[in-house]
Amino acid sequence: MTQTTQPPVRAVLLDIEGTTLPVSFVHDILFPYARKALPQLLRTRADDPEVSAQLAEIARLAPGTPPLRQLDAWMDADAKVAPLKALQGMVWAQGYADGVLKATLFPDVVPALRCWAAAGVALAVYSSGSVAAQKLIYGHTTEGDLSSVFVGFYDLQMGGKREADSYRRIVQDAQWTPADVLFLSDVVAELDAAAQAGLQTCQIVRPADGTQPGTTHPVAATLTEVARRFGLPHAEAA
């Protein structure tokens, strides 16, 4: 019988929602905050080039629809659309600055990420949330600023998370070898796309989020379990 061995993991690419952060934080705190704050952002900063560029993109994607109505429709559908994600990131910045928003990561996340980074494993984020929003989350956690553990942040500018080419672009940008990279996500379609691009994969199945395990990828409930399964260092072993 032939046995396949996994190449050692040299880099870990991580999803956010449902992987490092509870789905409830995104849906019950971040999204309602953005829905409430977006009308004022469009009223007061429509001429700001950062905002007007996103308004132009909305007009390109949904010609003739008033921007706020289109943003509401995308939020209702939880659509992962770049201009919505960019504008959400802009309003969240104020919430983090005011101290109203603070990210509570799953308890296994900070020790695992610190341990992996200290051991020389390259860590990067890939989320539908904008790079600015990702840096805000990891820069404002209940356990302090974690953003320096990451060597890269990737968003929808790389393409959709269910498309294999997005993972190829990320790996190329980071100058990694696909087989050396482990992608962690709660969503099987994202893992399928990453596997198609040659990455190793593991589904994070968080009981708190009620994630349903699939059958086609290794499964782990915590990053500690990921470490054991993929030969990464873990805090207890340090």
Ligand SMILES: CSCCC(=O)C(=O)COP(=O)(O)O
């Ligand atoms: C990074 S900010 C909040 C996440 C977000 O806006 C979102 O849509 C969730 O996307 P993910 O790709 O992390 O599931």
Ligand SMILES: [Mg+2]
């Ligand atoms: Mg997710």
